[in-house]
Amino acid sequence: ATFLTIFLAFLFCPSVGLSVGNMFYVFSDEGITVLQPSECEIRRHMKQTERIVATYEEMCPKGEGVSPQRCVWSSAVNVRDKYIYVTQPLQSRLLVVDIQAQKVVQAVATDPFPVKIIYDKSHDQVWILTWGNMDKTHPTLQVSVKHKCFIIMH
Numbered sequence: 001a002t003f004l005t006i007f008l009a010f011l012f013c014p015s016v017g018l019s020v021g022n023m024f025y026v027f028s029d030e031g032i033t034v035l036q037p038s039e040c041e042i043r044r045h046m047k048q049t050e051r052i053v054a055t056y057e058e059m060c061p062k063g064e065g066v067s068p069q070r071c072v073w074s075s076a077v078n079v080r081d082k083y084i085y086v087t088q089p090l091q092s093r094l095l096v097v098d099i100q101a102q103k104v105v106q107a108v109a110t111d112p113f114p115v116k117i118i119y120d121k122s123h124d125q126v127w128i129l130t131w132g133n134m135d136k137t138h139p140t141l142q143v144s145v146k147h148k149c150f151i152i153m154h
Contacts, residue, residue: 027073077119087114
């Protein structure tokens with residue numbers, strides 16, 4: 001994929017983007033692309049089938065009856081300029097991307113259908129809004145205290 005292809009995909013396709021330092025992360029149905037805009041260059045592309053370091057699961061597992069394999073994202077945040085936390089609503093989890101290594105290092109289970117993630121720098125907490133399902137009938141708010149555990153708030 002060329003820089004222009006990724007740029008146009010970001011503009012016209014449903015994807016999530018996040019700027020971290022001098023890099024820009026694009027979360028698309030094909031995976032995660034790391035761009036360096038100042039040099040118009042793709043630094044890294046993490047494909048759907050790339051493995052999560054901690055679990056060796058695929059980053060975007062193929063769903064039952066789903067073809068072709070696609071990644072679905074909903075929200076992303078930069079945590080302490082070290083990690084990107086990004087939610088995957090169909091897998092009911094968030095992924096932790098190590099910015100320096102440019103790898104997905106961990107998957108963390110959430111309540112069903114996480115749709116929004118916010119990082120509170122002053123308390124060093126990550127808050128996750130989940131809908132429970134597509135109809136939004138069972139919303140919850142989860143908090144990660146120092147990124148070690150999740151507490152469910154109904």
